[in-house]
Amino acid sequence: MDGNGRTGRALIHLILRRRGLALxxxxxxxxxxxxxxxxxxxxLTLFRYVGSPTSPAAIDGLNTWIGRFAxxxxRSVADASTYERRAAELEVEWRERLGSVRANSGTDVLLRVLPGAPILTADSAATLLGRTYKPAAAAIQRLVDAGILRQVNIGRRNKAFEAPEVIAAFTALERQLASPEGDTRTSEPVRTVPRHRGIAVT
Incomplete structure (x- = not known):
């Protein structure tokens, strides 16, 4: 599997975790x-030492590999935690923008699931919320009005909505994971990664 495939798998894991489907x-x-x-x-080369497993070279190779894998x-936990913190911050920021949000309303639930579903339709939102189409569509419209979601078209008739800040956070995570030092400001990505989408996500 290439680097982009592994990135996709990692992001799917994060989405499933946010939705509570894969804790x-x-x-x-x-x-x-x-x-x-x-x-x-x-x-790996040092770990594949040929000779006595108790020799100093074999032990050094084992210790080197264990140290690098650890x-x-x-590092991976730290980078993933950065995204988790950013997702939590986004929800707080969204609620501040919206003002009063009734507990367990369609808008309230949508705000909680949005970091794990950054692109959705009214139908998929209804499924996520466990509500009918009408309250799901109303929740989406409220988030559109607040600038949290924006409409994108899928084909000629189908409408979808994306959360640009969540997608930007995903992009930042991909770029961070591709930076040897974990900070693209001081260490450029060494693998192919998406560009920032014009939203500041440090």
């Missing part, structure tokens, strides 16, 4: 290892 998901370790490709291959795990 125990793997952090994007493979994406960090892809970013650290040279160290990853070097560590670092990748730590």
């Amino acid at each position: 125990r998901t793997l952090p994007p370790v493979s994406l960090v290892l892809a970013t650290w490709a040279r160290d990853y291959i070097d560590g 670092s990748a795990c730590t």
Whole structure:
């Protein structure tokens, strides 16, 4: 699977977790290892030592690989946590923009699920909310009016809506995972990643 495929899989895991469908998901370790490709291959090569397993060279190779894999795990959790924090911040910001939101209303529920479903239609929103089409469409319209959602067209007749800030947060995560230092301001991505979509997401 190529780097873009692994990115897609990692983001799907995050979406499923936000929706409560997969609470125990793997952090994007493979994406960090892809970013650290040279160290990853070097560590595996040292780990595949031929000779006595108790020799100093074998032990050093084992320790090197364990250390690098542990670092990748730590880094992947940190990067994924950054996205989780940003998603939580977005919900707070959206509620401030909207003002009063009745508890358990269609708008209230949609705000909670939106970070895990950044592109939706009225029908898919109704399914996510467990409501009929009309309250789902009303919730979407309220978020459109507040600038939280914007309409995009799928074909000639079908309307979909996207949350630009959520997509920007996903993009920032992809770029962060592709940065050797985990910060694109000081370390450019070393893999192909999307460009920022014009929304500041530090």
